[in-house]
Amino acid sequence: MTPRLRLWLVVTGGAGLAVLLVAACLRLPDFGGDRHPYGDRAVVASLARHTANTVASVNFDQRAFDTLGEMTILFAAVLGCMVLLRQTRDEHRARPEPEAVALPVRRYALLVLPVALLSGLYVVAHGQVSPGGGFQGGVVAATALHLLYLGADYRALERVRPVAPYEVGDALAASAYLVTGLAALIGGSAFLANTLLPYGTFNTLSSAGTVPLLNAAIGMEVACAVVVLLAGFLDQAVEIEDEGESGDRLDDPEEPGK
Secondary structure, three states, X not given: OOHHHHHHHHHHHHHHXXXXXXXXXXXXXXXXXXXXXXXXXXXXXXXXXXXOOHHHHHHHHHOHHHHHHHHHHHHHHHHHHHHHHOOXXXXXXXXXXXXXXXXXXXXXXXXXXXHHHHHHHHHHHOOOOOOOOHHHHHHXXXXXXXXXXXXXXXXXXXXXXXXXXXXXXXXXXXXXXXXXXXXXXXXXXXXXOOOOOOXXXXXXXXXOOOHHHHHHHHHHHHHHHXXXXXXXXXXXXXXXXXXXXXXXXXXXXXXXXX
């Protein structure tokens, strides 16, 4: 395919997309109007299933299959990154030297770490009754662990987040989401239908049926995926070196102290 033909294909596709977007925008309801059919139906369905957080009801009940797709995208993205960042035959691991950390930074990081970790877990656990949920809480919990890298050093971080268990946790969380959907099928309902558990008491942790289960699975999957992803990038930045990299530094006559 010639560059000119590729350009014409891009222009044609872009023009078609622009026409569709304009046609869709012309049929949107007026801004600030009082007609919100999707929102009205979503709220009614959320209340019928005793889910106080309508967003959680949409994500893990009314459109739980869409959330499965989003989780699969994250899972595949992390898997692809780890394949690209894996250690090759011409690379080796060099133990990182401990870095000097300013005492105020160390104190702040070690003080905030447990608070941030508990906050992330709290957001996940209360996803069906308050704003937040598995996606947000999982990211908070995963990044909280990395305050140890800022407050101490990389070796301390490695001791609290061995990568292998988090890889297993990522796979188990994704499988748990699928198993919950299959259980609904076995029970004679639709895939991922909210029919397995009683809806419980409104506005409590034991409410919303299967929404808390799916929310917890997403929280675990997101947290483990972010940890694994950051571990891959940090390994490349801190530990993994080319075979000739350390030798080049030692042989450099211009480097001070050599």
